[in-house]
Amino acid sequence: DTAVSQTPKYLVTQMGNDKSIKCEQNLGHDTMYWYKQDSKKFLKIMFSYNNKELIINETVPNRFSPKSPDKAHLNLHINSLELGDSAVYFCASSPKGTASGNTIYFGEGSWLTVV
Amino acid sequence: AQSVAQPEDQVNVAEGNPLTVKCTYSVSGNPYLFWYVQYPNRGLQFLLKYITGDNLVKGSYGFEAEFNKSQTSFHLKKPSALVSDSALYFCAVRDVGDYKLSFGAGTTVTVRA
Structure with missing residues (x-):
């Protein structure tokens, strides 16, 4: 049983296109995240939702828009894709986020390549 | 502000030898510390964490x-x-009361047979 699943795993698309990455968790967690891993493997948080409420919104271009229809889902929509958006995007979740010792569990990643 | 430093980009050891991967941190309050491992083309897997209590934490x-x-x-x-x-x-x-988990730059471990 996959705990945090995201689709698609691989995505190749042209500059200027709009694409979405979907994420679902079946762990019953309240908090979900999107992290970006760049070509140097550096991980940076982009967004976090707690019970469908946006709680973290890092300095990310407004072409990136997260949407959480319910607490088990957090999707990432990207408009007008640019070459620099090529990266691996990880979805993650954790139990009620106010307890800072809670473990964050990651999905397998979505490899986005913009050509 | 919270931050993590992993001073070594790479660690190479022979199979059977002890392995150490270094990490130092900076937080304003009491830290919650985590280690994750990432295999090629895979997601991050949780290894262990320190919240409070015993300074030696055992993991996966x-x-x-x-x-x-x-x-x-x-x-x-x-x-x-x-x-x-x-x-x-x-x-x-x-950091205490913070949702955000901040990562170090990562250390590549190579264990040779």
Whole structure:
């Protein structure tokens, strides 16, 4: 049983296109995240939702828009894709986020390549 | 502000030898510290964490880590490394009351047979 699943795993698309990455968790967690891993493997948080409420919104271009229809889902929509958006995007979740010792569990990643 | 430093980009050890991956942190309050491992083309897998209590934390796959408050360190250790431990290791920190988990730059571990 996959705990945090995201689709698609691989995505190749042209500059200027709009694409979405979907994420679902079946762990019953309240908090979900999107992290970006760049070509140097550096991980940076982009967004976090707690019970469908946006709680973290890092300095990310407004072409990136997260949407959480319910607490088990957090999707990432990207408009007008640019070459620099090529990266691996990880979805993650954790139990009620106010307890800072809670473990964050990651999905397998979505490899986005913009050509 | 919270941050993590992993001073070594790469660690190379022979199979059967001890493995240590270094991590130092900076937080304004008490830290919550984590180690994750990433295998090629895979997601991050949780290894262990320190919240409070015993400074020596035991985790998955025979790994352990020692929290040292005076040195602000949380080094990952394994007494006897396996070739299958070859992967990218991330240290991460979260400050008290913060949702955000901040990661170090990662250390690539290569265990040679």
